[in-house]
Amino acid sequence: MLKHENPDLVLIDIMLPGIDGFEVCRRLRETSDVPVIMVTARNGKEDTILGLEAGADDYVTKPFDTDELCARIRALLRRATNAYATPHGWRTTHRTFGDLEIRPDEGRVLRAGSEVKLTKTEFRLLCELAAAPDKVFSRETLLDRVWGYGYFGDGRLVDVHVRRLRMKIEPDPGNPRYVVTVRGLGYRLDN
Numbered sequence: 001m002l003k004h005e006n007p008d009l010v011l012i013d014i015m016l017p018g019i020d021g022f023e024v025c026r027r028l029r030e031t032s033d034v035p036v037i038m039v040t041a042r043n044g045k046e047d048t049i050l051g052l053e054a055g056a057d058d059y060v061t062k063p064f065d066t067d068e069l070c071a072r073i074r075a076l077l078r079r080a081t082n083a084y085a086t087p088h089g090w091r092t093t094h095r096t097f098g099d100l101e102i103r104p105d106e107g108r109v110l111r112a113g114s115e116v117k118l119t120k121t122e123f124r125l126l127c128e129l130a131a132a133p134d135k136v137f138s139r140e141t142l143l144d145r146v147w148g149y150g151y152f153g154d155g156r157l158v159d160v161h162v163r164r165l166r167m168k169i170e171p172d173p174g175n176p177r178y179v180v181t182v183r184g185l186g187y188r189l190d191n
Contacts, residue, residue, distance in 0.1 A: 014040040022054045029055035034121050035076040054158040075148040095130050102130050122165045129189035137185040
């Protein structure tokens with residue numbers, strides 16, 4: 001259906017006939033950056049992490065409040081609409097950090113001259129960190145600035161996206177040079 005339609009957002013249940021929602025999300029992420037919310041009765045911590053690592057932008061467990069789900073949908077749609085908007089405090093000029101080049105006005109990131117394919121969320125996260133190099137951003141601040149004010153997620157969502165971002169931009173993701181963890185405080189982009 002995604003090949004023939006251009007949805008603004010996708011809601012996926014995990015328990016589907018024939019293929020589970022995790023695999024649907026992984027396959028969807030191979031070709032699309034459409035916002036994804038997993039809506040499911042599976043409320044274990046492991047399932048939430050699996051869903052986010054499969055590529056979901058949010059994870060909602062049943063039973064849920066419809067007003068909260070609608071607020072989450074609006075927040076994701078707002079971010080998708082403004083995916084390449086100028087981040088807080090940073091104009092559209094490009095920035096360079098070692099062999100990493102960020103071009104917000106083009107929506108591109110290059111590492112050692114080769115383009116790195118990032119999702120919209122990963123791009124916005126990187127731009128937020130790059131807006132103030134060497135400054136530590138708390139998970140709560142990143143949730144607010146990247147996912148939107150009033151977002152109902154928690155710090156694990158930031159951690160998952162930072163891990164994915166590192167896999168794409170770091171020469172050695174296990175020993176990050178750019179996106180550095182500051183224990184107990186959050187993350188910073190080293191200059």
